[in-house]
Amino acid sequence: MEDLLIFSTFIKLLLFPTYRSTDFEVHRNWLAITHSLPISKWYYEDRSEWTLDYPPFFAWFEWILSQFVPLIDKEMLRVDNLNYISDATIYFQRATVIISELVLFYALKKYLTTNNTKNKNLLNILAASIFLNPGILMVDHIHFQYNGFLYGIFLLSLAYAKEENDLMCGIMFAILLNFKHIFLYLSPAYFVYLLRNYCFQKTGTKRFSIKHFIILGVSVIIIFLLSFGPFIIMGQFGQILSRLFPFKRGLCHAYWAPNFWALYSAMDRMLIVFSKRFGWSLNESAIGSITRGLVGDVNFALLPQIQANHTFILTLGFQTASLVKLWKDPSHKNFIRSLILNGYSSFLFGWHVHEKAILLVMIPFGLISSENIALFRTYMILSLSGIISLFPLLFKLTESTIKIVICLLWFFLTFMGILYNFRNKNVKYFQTNKLTSSTEARLSYFINIIENAYMYGFIILQFFTGIVHQVIYKDGKYPFLPLLTTSVYCAFGVMYSWIRLSVIYFLGKNDNENQDDNF
Numbered sequence: 001m002e003d004l005l006i007f008s009t010f011i012k013l014l015l016f017p018t019y020r021s022t023d024f025e026v027h028r029n030w031l032a033i034t035h036s037l038p039i040s041k042w043y044y045e046d047r048s049e050w051t052l053d054y055p056p057f058f059a060w061f062e063w064i065l066s067q068f069v070p071l072i073d074k075e076m077l078r079v080d081n082l083n084y085i086s087d088a089t090i091y092f093q094r095a096t097v098i099i100s101e102l103v104l105f106y107a108l109k110k111y112l113t114t115n116n117t118k119n120k121n122l123l124n125i126l127a128a129s130i131f132l133n134p135g136i137l138m139v140d141h142i143h144f145q146y147n148g149f150l151y152g153i154f155l156l157s158l159a160y161a162k163e164e165n166d167l168m169c170g171i172m173f174a175i176l177l178n179f180k181h182i183f184l185y186l187s188p189a190y191f192v193y194l195l196r197n198y199c200f201q202k203t204g205t206k207r208f209s210i211k212h213f214i215i216l217g218v219s220v221i222i223i224f225l226l227s228f229g230p231f232i233i234m235g236q237f238g239q240i241l242s243r244l245f246p247f248k249r250g251l252c253h254a255y256w257a258p259n260f261w262a263l264y265s266a267m268d269r270m271l272i273v274f275s276k277r278f279g280w281s282l283n284e285s286a287i288g289s290i291t292r293g294l295v296g297d298v299n300f301a302l303l304p305q306i307q308a309n310h311t312f313i314l315t316l317g318f319q320t321a322s323l324v325k326l327w328k329d330p331s332h333k334n335f336i337r338s339l340i341l342n343g344y345s346s347f348l349f350g351w352h353v354h355e356k357a358i359l360l361v362m363i364p365f366g367l368i369s370s371e372n373i374a375l376f377r378t379y380m381i382l383s384l385s386g387i388i389s390l391f392p393l394l395f396k397l398t399e400s401t402i403k404i405v406i407c408l409l410w411f412f413l414t415f416m417g418i419l420y421n422f423r424n425k426n427v428k429y430f431q432t433n434k435l436t437s438s439t440e441a442r443l444s445y446f447i448n449i450i451e452n453a454y455m456y457g458f459i460i461l462q463f464f465t466g467i468v469h470q471v472i473y474k475d476g477k478y479p480f481l482p483l484l485t486t487s488v489y490c491a492f493g494v495m496y497s498w499i500r501l502s503v504i505y506f507l508g509k510n511d512n513e514n515q516d517d518n519f
Helices: 002-014 022-036 056-066 087-100 102-112 120-131 134-144 147-162 166-177 181-197 210-233 237-244 260-278 308-328 332-349 355-368 373-388 397-424 438-472 481-507
Strands: none
Touching: 002 087, 002 120, 002 134, 022 056, 022 087, 022 134, 056 210, 087 102, 087 134, 087 147, 102 120, 102 147, 120 355, 120 397, 134 147, 134 355, 134 373, 134 397, 147 166, 147 181, 147 332, 147 355, 166 181, 166 210, 181 308, 181 332, 181 355, 210 237, 260 332, 260 481, 308 332, 308 481, 332 355, 332 481, 355 373, 355 481, 373 397, 373 438, 373 481, 438 481
16 A cells, blocks of 8 residues: 555645645635634634634644744745745645645555455555545645545544444544534434444443443543633634534535535526526526525525525435434444435535535445445446536646546546456446346346446536537637536436435345455
8 A cells, every 4th residue: 555655646746736726725824824813813814705614623733734834935824915825835735735645544544454355456446546536636636625634534433433443433533523514414323323332232232331421422522622612711612603604605506516406406597498488487586696606595586495494404304314224233334324325415405515525425435335236336426426526626728638537547447446356256247136037137227228328428528518618609608507517417426326325225235245244
């Protein structure tokens, strides 16, 4: 795996000069805020529109990084030096992403080497598929964020769960929540798993352990007090919450995430066209509001209006379904699958979901992608849909070439590598379950044709969004069309992969078939 670290570092260094989004300035500004201002002003500073809106542990993470900045370029640390950029700034911030990802490398090594499988090549493929995931490369090393570092903490938590060290699993997840609160979406699965697997005695009859419950509860409380305690003492807890949960934002982000609401919004757009033909009454205030996404409520012209509480109920409802099975059987396998389904539910039905949140599903799914053919094909569809949905983030010609090359190499090496593992086991690629009747065989064959057609459709999608649209609309008409088309097409794939994994999880399809029990 050390070769993977060296190779990946070389690739990431080559990406230093590429496009940088506003997130680059966001984190430079946070370096300046945490270094130059007293802690009492961190969550009040608003000279820049990119205010500090991550939990306190991430603010301290920025503070630690800022201690090295004076050795590089002191101008980075001026709060009023908005949109400051220099070569030193670029090199420093890009380098911090690479260094912080050592946490992800360590977590992957810890998680995967706990398996007793003799297939070391497969372990290396899985490690590479996650560590070099194009989503992380595009979002962290081009667009600019620290997702690799955060998912490293996440996988450390899962590694401890795999080692049956449930207390450390809970502690690491509590730490993660205080770095980035988006992981709250996964907290129901953690709560059920730790309550059922750690707080109940495993020997004999399942008896509730008050001792374990208190130890876990006190550990989590201490972590949150270390994080929020200083701000609570200063009476700033409400201010932090207003930064962490800005519910005034609209249903859809400016870049539509490929989820249920992208399909819902697209359907409303289509109904507007039909309304002109059939004379339907419209909500005129909705025209042009759906793609605004950044601030304010989103209105629909014909479909029912959606409020934040509606999305909360839908998300929690779908999450609850997977939690029931986890409660009945709190195995590590069910824990991982329930986590993935919790991530799916929040991504598909949550409020103001960012397209980058698809990593919340893709990263843990990569850990189980080699278990059987059904999961492998589901992961293929999710990966294609999720990664290509991130393409609109990198819209310049140079980055367009880079993202396509990176993704093609990743898809080929990852999917061919895992598929080779199945061929060594004499597992048929198109076989998803033991066929018990000719009707089931025909249905399976038909589903595979549809899945393959959908995956090949991404070639047409890229051809349209990258070439055809620009040729047809040279005057700049319908600039939103490539984004809308990409989000909607990818949303079908993400929705389908969610449904397919749900079937596997709830019906137990393929759990014991064509599978290495160590995964």
